[in-house]
Amino acid sequence: MANSITIENLNAGYGAVRVLNGVSMRIGSGETVALLGTNGNGKSTIIKCIMGAVTPTAGRVTIEIDGHQYDPSAMKTKDIVNLGVVLVPEGRRLFPKLTVEENLLLGAYRRTARRTITRSLEYCYATFPRLRERRRQLSGSMSGGEQQMLALARGLMTAPKILIVDEPSVGLAPIMVREVIRKIGELKKEQQLTVLMAEQNFNQATKICERGYFIVHGQIAFVGNSHEELSNNELVRKIYLGAPVKN
Amino acid sequence: MVTFNLLINAVVTGILLGGFYAAVTIGVTIAFGMLDIVNIAHPVFIIMGSFVAYIVNRHFGFDPILTVIVAAPLFFLLGIAIFRFYYAAFESSGKGSLRGLAFFFGIMFVIEVTLLLAFGVDYRLVQTSYIGPNIGFAHIDLPLRMVVPFVGSMALVSGLYIFFGHTFIGRAIMAVAQDEFALSLMAVDTVAVKQLAFGVAIATAGIAGGFLIVIQPVDPSLGREYIGRVFAICVLGGLGSITGTVIAALILGVVETITSTIFGPSWAPAVSFAALLLTLAIRPSGIMGR
Numbered sequence: 001m002a003n004s005i006t007i008e009n010l011n012a013g014y015g016a017v018r019v020l021n022g023v024s025m026r027i028g029s030g031e032t033v034a035l036l037g038t039n040g041n042g043k044s045t046i047i048k049c050i051m052g053a054v055t056p057t058a059g060r061v062t063i064e065i066d067g068h069q070y071d072p073s074a075m076k077t078k079d080i081v082n083l084g085v086v087l088v089p090e091g092r093r094l095f096p097k098l099t100v101e102e103n104l105l106l107g108a109y110r111r112t113a114r115r116t117i118t119r120s121l122e123y124c125y126a127t128f129p130r131l132r133e134r135r136r137q138l139s140g141s142m143s144g145g146e147q148q149m150l151a152l153a154r155g156l157m158t159a160p161k162i163l164i165v166d167e168p169s170v171g172l173a174p175i176m177v178r179e180v181i182r183k184i185g186e187l188k189k190e191q192q193l194t195v196l197m198a199e200q201n202f203n204q205a206t207k208i209c210e211r212g213y214f215i216v217h218g219q220i221a222f223v224g225n226s227h228e229e230l231s232n233n234e235l236v237r238k239i240y241l242g243a244p245v246k247n
Numbered sequence: 248m249v250t251f252n253l254l255i256n257a258v259v260t261g262i263l264l265g266g267f268y269a270a271v272t273i274g275v276t277i278a279f280g281m282l283d284i285v286n287i288a289h290p291v292f293i294i295m296g297s298f299v300a301y302i303v304n305r306h307f308g309f310d311p312i313l314t315v316i317v318a319a320p321l322f323f324l325l326g327i328a329i330f331r332f333y334y335a336a337f338e339s340s341g342k343g344s345l346r347g348l349a350f351f352f353g354i355m356f357v358i359e360v361t362l363l364l365a366f367g368v369d370y371r372l373v374q375t376s377y378i379g380p381n382i383g384f385a386h387i388d389l390p391l392r393m394v395v396p397f398v399g400s401m402a403l404v405s406g407l408y409i410f411f412g413h414t415f416i417g418r419a420i421m422a423v424a425q426d427e428f429a430l431s432l433m434a435v436d437t438v439a440v441k442q443l444a445f446g447v448a449i450a451t452a453g454i455a456g457g458f459l460i461v462i463q464p465v466d467p468s469l470g471r472e473y474i475g476r477v478f479a480i481c482v483l484g485g486l487g488s489i490t491g492t493v494i495a496a497l498i499l500g501v502v503e504t505i506t507s508t509i510f511g512p513s514w515a516p517a518v519s520f521a522a523l524l525l526t527l528a529i530r531p532s533g534i535m536g537r
Contacts, residue, residue, distance in 0.1 A: 051432075081434035093429035095422040097487075097537040106418050110434035114415070138537055158433060 002029040003161040003194045009059035019045045021218040034209035035198040042218040043198040052077050084161035092151040096140025107157025124153040145176035162194045169201045252386045257508040263393040265500020269493045270400035270455040272480040274448035280487030283424045285348045288355035290470035296456015297465040304373040311373045315457030319450045326449025330442045362467035370464035396458035408489045420444040479519035483526045491535025
């Protein structure tokens with residue numbers, strides 16, 4: 001069944017500050033889409049609009065789950081999660097004083113997820129063996145990479161259909177960045193997810209995605225359909241990769 | 248002269264008293280430790296519970312502890328009503344901590360004065376079969392009026408331990424103050440979860456009130472003696488930990504009884520403040536603090 005997100009001419013902001021200016025993008029069923037751009041250009045605001053945490057001032061977001069369409073601006077975050085749209089938030093946002101396993105079990109809070117809780121937990125431990133080793137440990141005492149793995153696993157516990165990951169590589173060592181993004185690619189294949197990933201790490205993110213939206217000052221500046229297309233674009237090279245523009 | 252026999256009796260009485268302290272404190276562990284709500288009025292809700300037990304016992308002769316168990320849902324609803332007001336007036340606008348403290352301070356006075364106007368300053372007590380007799384073996388005397396509340400308290404905290412550790416909603420309550428937004432990403436209605444937890448906290452106060460009036464006569468101002476003690480136990484146990492609360496309550500109960508056996512009862516209240524100071528100096532996260 002089709003699980004997708006369509007964004008049309010989206011405007012949004014905080015008070016008088018306008019962050020998004022006519023953003024349109026599409027995350028098709030079964031696709032992995034990367035949302036690229038440096039800090040402060042509106043990546044997280046787009047995600048907040050999808051999760052119902054920010055209400056757009058114009059334009060709209062449509063979430064399609066199993067053929068039914070929903071408008072997140074009229075819904076509470078928890079109800080959007082209940083549809084099967086899960087966000088692994090920026091900065092991981094674990095419950096630091098709960099154990100690894102307690103964090104995972106909380107992921108399966110929603111009714112649909114509780115039915116498959118044993119299987120999901122087993123799957124998470126098989127995918128991230130470190131988490132099994134540390135299941136009785138407080139999540140706040142783990143390393144950054146392990147915490148990101150736990151945040152991803154906790155997201156999977158909600159039995160999602162659409163997985164949104166905001167800045168998974170922030171604060172991680174380069175080797176962990178590669179590992180985390182590779183895992184996202186694997187999970188997507190195994191669980192047949194639709195994935196939207198906001199990421200600053202251009203090279204890693206574009207390896208697993210089918211399409212990349214490059215956002216500058218709240219507008220989509222470029223859409224690339226492959227790693228090559230994105231990395232050879234002049235604008236992307238200039239603003240993002242810091243490479244000198246050839247005259 | 249403090250004999251060995253006296254000391255043993257003090258320790259045993261202290262354990263019974265400590266078990267009761269656990270029931271008194273558990274609601275603060277939930278409200279203050281897990282939800283970050285400084286419910287300084289908690290002891291006065293306990294006194295309310297005592298008076299409910301007293302009224303029903305006096306007019307109908309019902310057992311005080313069974314009465315408060317039956318009345319617990321009413322206390323739960325009272326807690327929910329108070330939380331709704333507190334949430335709408337303070338927490339939703341982000342002004343929870345200081346104004347919330349003033350709010351609960353006000354509630355404390357309103358309830359205390361209402362009880363004073365209705366019942367006067369006299370001490371009230373209840374009549375039941377287990378208030379007089381002792382059970383004893385070897386050289387130890389166990390007053391039943393301490394044993395029954397102890398058993399009831401342990402049942403109460405055990406039930407809560409299972410509820411928090413092994414149910415989805417219990418785990419959500421433990422997580423809600425740590426990161427509310429992240430919890431909403433798990434499809435949890437965070438306000439409903441906090442409301443339910445606060446209702447449970449006030450329900451435990453009602454039940455603890457039934458235990459209290461079995462242990463000692465109660466007057467409307469008695470709650471004040473418990474404010475320091477309750478928060479000392481909560482901090483000593485490690486905020487928000489049920490196991491920690493029980494251990495801390497037992498320690499405080501035993502130390503208090505030994506202190507009053509050796510130095511006289513007027514020194515007993517000093518114990519909780521000493522415990523609080525020592526905890527903050529040596530291990531601020533408490534016994535089971537995470």
